[in-house]
Amino acid sequence: MSQFRFAVNVTPKPGILDPQGRAVEGSLGHLGIEGVSGVRVGRRVELTVEAADPTAATAVVERLARELFANPLIESFEVEPR
Amino acid sequence: MSQFRFAVNVTPKPGILDPQGRAVEGSLGHLGIEGVSGVRVGRRVELTVEAADPTAATAVVERLARELFANPLIESFEVEPR
Numbered sequence: 579m580s581q582f583r584f585a586v587n588v589t590p591k592p593g594i595l596d597p598q599g600r601a602v603e604g605s606l607g608h609l610g611i612e613g614v615s616g617v618r619v620g621r622r623v624e625l626t627v628e629a630a631d632p633t634a635a636t637a638v639v640e641r642l643a644r645e646l647f648a649n650p651l652i653e654s655f656e657v658e659p660r
Numbered sequence: 661m662s663q664f665r666f667a668v669n670v671t672p673k674p675g676i677l678d679p680q681g682r683a684v685e686g687s688l689g690h691l692g693i694e695g696v697s698g699v700r701v702g703r704r705v706e707l708t709v710e711a712a713d714p715t716a717a718t719a720v721v722e723r724l725a726r727e728l729f730a731n732p733l734i735e736s737f738e739v740e741p742r
Contacts, residue, residue, distance in 0.1 A: 579695075583698075585669070587667070587669075587704050588704070589704065589706060599705075602705070602707075602724075602728060602729075605728060606724075609723075609724075609727060609728065611720060611723070611724065613661070613709055613710035613711060613720070614707055614708070614709055614710075614720065614724070615707070615708050615710070616665075616706070616707060616708040617705065617706070617707045618705070618706045618707070619703060619704075619705050620703070620704045620705075620706070621701060621702070621703060621704060622669050622670070622671065622701075622702045622703060622704040623681075623684070623699065623700070623701050623702075624671060624698070624699070624700045624702070625684075625696055625697070625698060625699045625700070626696070626697050626698040627695055627696055628695035628696075628697070629695060638693060638695070638696065641691075641693070642684075642688075642691075642693065642696070645691060646684060646687060646691065647684075
């Protein structure tokens with residue numbers, strides 16, 4: 579068994595309202611920052627998986643992402659080996 | 661001016677309590693998943709910056725990350741060009 583480290587990036591799907599992203603865009607004027615757009619706020623989960631090989635470890639992470647980290651109706655995710 | 665897309669990954673610093681990470685680890689048994697450890701839950705912010713060049717765009721993103729996205733006392737961040 580080896581240990582594999584991953585990150586899962588969870589972001590709101592295109593077209594889904596993102597109140598946190600709107601809040602960030604609303605703060606930019608106060609900071610005097612211009613030229614920033616398309617702000618989307620999501621989650622990032624980092625974790626270590628013990629498994630026989632990278633394929634088995636990735637399968638565990640994808641199951642976790644689907645069942646626990648992301649709401650598939652409104653969010654998409656990508657699994658990133660670290 | 662060109663447009664540059666970035667992601668900012670914000671994670672709890674090592675040693676800082678991470679209640680969301682603990683909650684995930686506590687849920688693993690119910691899902692019948694073993695071998696997962698070191699779960700850290702953070703944020704991921706994706707954004708577009710209009711700037712003269714990549715260096716200027718990166719400077720804007722780093723300022724935003726420092727002043728708006730991350731709490732430097734308890735969180736670290738990394739800027740990821742997309």
